[in-house]
Amino acid sequence: MQLSPRLLIIPLLICFIFLVFLQLNSVGFLSDNLRSLWDLDPLSSRSITLYFSWWPRLVTTLLAGAGLAIAGVLMQQVLRNPLASPATLGVASGANLALLMATLFTPNLMLWSASAVATFGGVTSMLVVFTLAWRSALSPSVVIVAGLVINLYCGSFATVLLLMNQEELNGLMIWGAGSLVQSSWDDAIFLAPRLIIATSIMLFFVRPLSLLELSDNSATSLGISLARIRIITLAVAVLLTAWVVSSVGIIGFIGLAAPAFVRLLGVKGLLQRILLSALFGALLLSLTDLLIQQLPKVLAMFIPTGAATAILGAPLLLWLLPRLPLKSQAENQVLTRAKSPKNQELSSKKVVMLVVMILAFIGIFSLIGKQLHGWTWLPESENWGLLEWRLPRLIGAAAGGLMLAVAGTVLQRLTGNPMASPEIMGVSSGAALGLIIAIFSGLGATSFGLYAGGTAGAMATMGILILLNRRSGFQPERLLLTGVAITALMDGVQSFILAGGDPRSYQLLAWLSGSTYYVNADSLVGISIFAVVLTVIALSCSRWLDILPLGSNEAMTLGVNVQRVRLLLLGLVAVLTVVATLVVGPLSFVGLMAPHMARMAGFNSARAHILTAGIFGMLLMLLADWLGRQLLYPQDIPAGLMASLIGGLYLMWGLRRL
Amino acid sequence: MKRFALLLVLAISFSCYAISPLQNKSNHVGVVVIDWTHAETLLALGIEPLGIAQKQDYAAWVKEPKIPDHVVDLGLRTQPNLEIIRELSPNKIFISPMFSALSPQLAKIAKVKEIGLYAQGEVNLLAMESMTRVLASEVGVEASAEQLIKQTRNYINTLKQKVPANYPPVVIVQFMDANHLRVFGKNSLYKAAINALGVKSAWTGVTNQWGFSLIAIDELITIEGQVIVVEPLPVGTKQALVDNQLWQYIRTKSAKPVLTIPAIWSFGALPSLARFGALFVDAISGQQLINQGHR
Numbered sequence: 001m002q003l004s005p006r007l008l009i010i011p012l013l014i015c016f017i018f019l020v021f022l023q024l025n026s027v028g029f030l031s032d033n034l035r036s037l038w039d040l041d042p043l044s045s046r047s048i049t050l051y052f053s054w055w056p057r058l059v060t061t062l063l064a065g066a067g068l069a070i071a072g073v074l075m076q077q078v079l080r081n082p083l084a085s086p087a088t089l090g091v092a093s094g095a096n097l098a099l100l101m102a103t104l105f106t107p108n109l110m111l112w113s114a115s116a117v118a119t120f121g122g123v124t125s126m127l128v129v130f131t132l133a134w135r136s137a138l139s140p141s142v143v144i145v146a147g148l149v150i151n152l153y154c155g156s157f158a159t160v161l162l163l164m165n166q167e168e169l170n171g172l173m174i175w176g177a178g179s180l181v182q183s184s185w186d187d188a189i190f191l192a193p194r195l196i197i198a199t200s201i202m203l204f205f206v207r208p209l210s211l212l213e214l215s216d217n218s219a220t221s222l223g224i225s226l227a228r229i230r231i232i233t234l235a236v237a238v239l240l241t242a243w244v245v246s247s248v249g250i251i252g253f254i255g256l257a258a259p260a261f262v263r264l265l266g267v268k269g270l271l272q273r274i275l276l277s278a279l280f281g282a283l284l285l286s287l288t289d290l291l292i293q294q295l296p297k298v299l300a301m302f303i304p305t306g307a308a309t310a311i312l313g314a315p316l317l318l319w320l321l322p323r324l325p326l327k328s329q330a331e332n333q334v335l336t337r338a339k340s341p342k343n344q345e346l347s348s349k350k351v352v353m354l355v356v357m358i359l360a361f362i363g364i365f366s367l368i369g370k371q372l373h374g375w376t377w378l379p380e381s382e383n384w385g386l387l388e389w390r391l392p393r394l395i396g397a398a399a400g401g402l403m404l405a406v407a408g409t410v411l412q413r414l415t416g417n418p419m420a421s422p423e424i425m426g427v428s429s430g431a432a433l434g435l436i437i438a439i440f441s442g443l444g445a446t447s448f449g450l451y452a453g454g455t456a457g458a459m460a461t462m463g464i465l466i467l468l469n470r471r472s473g474f475q476p477e478r479l480l481l482t483g484v485a486i487t488a489l490m491d492g493v494q495s496f497i498l499a500g501g502d503p504r505s506y507q508l509l510a511w512l513s514g515s516t517y518y519v520n521a522d523s524l525v526g527i528s529i530f531a532v533v534l535t536v537i538a539l540s541c542s543r544w545l546d547i548l549p550l551g552s553n554e555a556m557t558l559g560v561n562v563q564r565v566r567l568l569l570l571g572l573v574a575v576l577t578v579v580a581t582l583v584v585g586p587l588s589f590v591g592l593m594a595p596h597m598a599r600m601a602g603f604n605s606a607r608a609h610i611l612t613a614g615i616f617g618m619l620l621m622l623l624a625d626w627l628g629r630q631l632l633y634p635q636d637i638p639a640g641l642m643a644s645l646i647g648g649l650y651l652m653w654g655l656r657r658l
Numbered sequence: 659m660k661r662f663a664l665l666l667v668l669a670i671s672f673s674c675y676a677i678s679p680l681q682n683k684s685n686h687v688g689v690v691v692i693d694w695t696h697a698e699t700l701l702a703l704g705i706e707p708l709g710i711a712q713k714q715d716y717a718a719w720v721k722e723p724k725i726p727d728h729v730v731d732l733g734l735r736t737q738p739n740l741e742i743i744r745e746l747s748p749n750k751i752f753i754s755p756m757f758s759a760l761s762p763q764l765a766k767i768a769k770v771k772e773i774g775l776y777a778q779g780e781v782n783l784l785a786m787e788s789m790t791r792v793l794a795s796e797v798g799v800e801a802s803a804e805q806l807i808k809q810t811r812n813y814i815n816t817l818k819q820k821v822p823a824n825y826p827p828v829v830i831v832q833f834m835d836a837n838h839l840r841v842f843g844k845n846s847l848y849k850a851a852i853n854a855l856g857v858k859s860a861w862t863g864v865t866n867q868w869g870f871s872l873i874a875i876d877e878l879i880t881i882e883g884q885v886i887v888v889e890p891l892p893v894g895t896k897q898a899l900v901d902n903q904l905w906q907y908i909r910t911k912s913a914k915p916v917l918t919i920p921a922i923w924s925f926g927a928l929p930s931l932a933r934f935g936a937l938f939v940d941a942i943s944g945q946q947l948i949n950q951g952h953r
Contacts, residue, residue, distance in 0.1 A: 045879050045880075045907075045911065048879070048904065048907050049876050049879055049904075052876075052903055052904040052907075053874075053875070053876035053904060054876070103892075103893050107893040107894075110893040110894045111893065111894050111897060114894055163734065163736075164734070166736075167715060167718075167719055170834055171833075171834040171835040171838070171892040171895075172835075174834055174835060174838050174872075175835065179837070179838065179874075181837045181838060181874040181875070181876070182837065183836065183837050183875050183876065183902055183904040183905065184901075184902055184903060184904065297863070297864060297871075298864075299866075300863075300864045300865050300866040300870070300871040300872070301866070301871065301872035301873075302838075302872060302873060302874055369741075371741065371742075371745060372730065372742060372745050372746075383744075383745065385744055386741050386744060386745075388766070389740050389741055389744065390741075450759075499872075500866075500872065501834075501840065501868075501870075501872065502866065502867075502868070503756060503868070503925075504756050504757075506736045507736040507737075507757065507759065510734075510736055510737055515737070517737050517740075517763070518759070518762075518763065520762065520763065520766075633733075633739075634731055634732060634733035634739040634742050635733040635734050635739070636733060636734065636737050636739065
């Protein structure tokens with residue numbers, strides 16, 4: 001598609017100027033309001049508002065949009081992945097976590113400089129990602145996976161802190177939703193010189209950076225120090241993101257969309273791409289912000305722009321997807337295979353041993369725990385009524401863990417992408433969105449209403465996934481990108497709700513984190529049957545799952561109807577995910593971790609992989625449920641969060657060995 | 659040996675009596691509360707619940723009436739610890755309607771009673787009194803309820819005498835961070851309190867079910883009324899506001915100075931209402947002794 005960039009930029013510029021004048025014209029005289037930019041009238045409150053609030057907001061928005069877009073271009077160039085965005089290296093989540101921890105534990109640091117804390121957090125995440133990916137000379141796939149793990153880890157930790165301290169952290173949620181409101185020129189003055197310096201530095205490196213698009217070998221043979229250029233570029237990108245995030249909060253989508261649009265227009269040269277993306281990003285963000293300011297006040301709160309860009313951006317991204325040129329992710333195959341140095345066979349003896357371990361876990365965890373008077377051994381205290389609470393939660397956790405792990409294994413083998421997990425595919429986000437709508441529209445008063453809402457949401461997501469991907473034959477990359485867009489929509493909605501300060505949102509957050517709180521004995525039987533039946537179905541598909549990772553051509557040669565099989569497996573993953581979501585909530589990354597753990601333990605064949613991943617998933621969720629209840633007694637840490645925190649450590653350790 | 663054992667038993671039984679101090683004052687009716695609004699009302703009625711959720715945070719945010727030490731902490735308000743509640747074996751559990759999702763689980767332990775104040779309709783003094791009566795009838799202390807209501811009304815009337823006649827409208831805000839505030843209006847504790855004291859609220863815009871609206875700081879300029887800031891201010895906000903010229907303009911623009919009031923539980927009932935009333939009147943009276951612009 002060879003559209004001239006001017007075709008897109010000029011209409012945007014016109015809209016921008018129109019909205020600016022509209023806003024300036026809304027109250028008072030246009031000429032007076034324009035003059036307030038350089039000639040402040042200290043007696044007119046309108047002039048004061050414009051000078052100290054509106055103009056700085058406009059300028060900061062332009063700077064922030066440009067900064068994020070440039071960071072996005074740089075990341076996409078280094079990581080050779082059109083999906084890379086400033087959030088990829090965990091900068092935003094690291095900054096978020098740092099701010100939360102400083103507010104709770106070291107308030108003096110916040111007094112000194114909140115933006116320094118945020119920048120520190122963002123840069124630390126980057127350093128951790130670099131450490132994890134060091135051995136592979138910062139190979140893109142490893143960096144992306146490491147970034148994902150860090151994102152998930154910081155996010156889980158932050159959610160735990162948030163659940164336990166909701167009153168204190170209310171204000172930070174507004175920052176997290178990316179509100180661009182200003183009350184002085186401070187942020188603009190902070191961002192402008194930094195943006196200029198960062199861009200100038202990058203201009204020096206344009207030549208070697210352009211060569212990064214080639215494969216590793218070609219680039220090195222042309223005389224570039226791969227590691228060095230990657231580090232410098234990523235460092236600049238991270239700093240840019242950290243500066244923007246620390247001054248205005250978390251703004252989604254711009255860093256991904258602006259470079260993507262520019263690439264869509266067919267712009268090739270790196271320098272052009274950087275400059276055009278900056279312009280694009282600035283315009284996109286400020287247009288969104290100006291439009292939001294025009295909206296009438298319906299919800300008794302302002303709309304945070306960062307959340308709005310994420311929410312509005314998702315449909316745009318979905319539209320953009322079929323038009324993005326995606327290279328075959330051959331590297332990911334290498335990554336998947338590289339993780340299995342030894343090859344373990346799954347004997348029946350091992351299976352029995354693992355099953356015994358599961359039963360032992362269930363037994364121990366239901367009999368030992370903290371009660372009113374400290375650690376208690378249940379048979380001693382004779383409080384058998386407590387089993388009524390403990391057993392359903394444990395079994396529910398195990399069932400959820402099994403289903404998510406199996407779904408994750410199937411998905412990873414289906415797409416050949418180690419980043420794939422049921423949550424990332426977007427089905428659980430869809431279920432969560434359905435649930436949110438059910439709760440806040442009042443239909444969620446009964447649990448039936450909640451289940452209906454969740455299922456409806458999941459079905460709708462499946463429909464979108466199938467519709468958008470049918471033509472491409474359910475090609476893995478596009479499948480995942482669709483999921484990413486839906487998850488981004490969910491994240492935007494979640495941060496919007498949290499910013500509002502409605503007390504119900506914390507109950508929602510607990511459920512969204514993967515909570516076994518609501519499991520009761522009635523639903524257990526149905527869930528366990530589902531879990532077992534679906535696992536058996538997955539195991540019966542092992543032949544396909546052994547063949548598919550070889551590539552679609554090889555699979556077809558071996559007689560597999562690739563498109564139909566992919567659709568079937570996708571359906572299986574969806575059903576597994578929906579049932580698990582309704583039990584434990586959407587965001588427990590067991591589906592990402594358990595398959596990796598099984599891989600690292602050496603189980604490679606499809607049957608062994610599915611079975612052991614399932615068992616590891618069960619063990620992980622059992623441990624997580626129990627530990628979550630003991631650690632901060634009497635407060636509950638949702639099992640899903642605990643599973644992320646435990647499993648994330650394991651993943652990080654495993655990544656180092658790559 | 660037998661004599662020693664007897665003495666020991668006697669000693670223990672006497673010390674048990676000494677450990678529980680409020681026994682004569684409060685009835686042990688075996689209830690458990692999740693919501694802080696219910697907690698403060700029950701404590702004001704002289705009833706000690708078996709357990710309250712998030713005890714420590716209650717001490718930080720609600721403060722009065724204080725929770726006795728031996729009341730058990732139930733964990734999070736959004737997910738109270740079911741095992742602890744089971745171990746306490748209460749007769750009744752009170753929740754507010756917005757957490758009705760918890761009912762199925764809680765109903766297995768004891769009878770669950772949903773008593774709502776916010777998001778149930780208009781929040782004013784009458785609604786709070788009605789809620790207090792409902793709560794009291796559930797635990798059988800209707801007389802105490804009438805006493806509490808009468809005491810609160812008398813107290814409010816006394817406070818009303820101290821408010822100058824025709825006091826201009828006020829706008830009550832709470833800072834979320836340096837750029838964003840919650841402004842309280844219809845359906846909030848604060849509006850109910852100041853209306854009872856004969857003062858109008860300057861914020862007539864839309865509010866959510868909990869009585870507030872989230873606004874950006876520049877919108878505060880357009881509101882005509884004395885600004886009352888309820889503490890606490892988030893970390894770093896106080897310092898940031900000192901340098902903030904927009905805020906300084908807001909402060910100096912109005913004829914009346916900006917007043918600061920210590921922390922109140924913004925979603926409380928009669929006890930919080932009385933407390934806010936007292937602090938509000940303190941602040942207003944205090945300002946008359948201080949020259950304008952010295953706050």
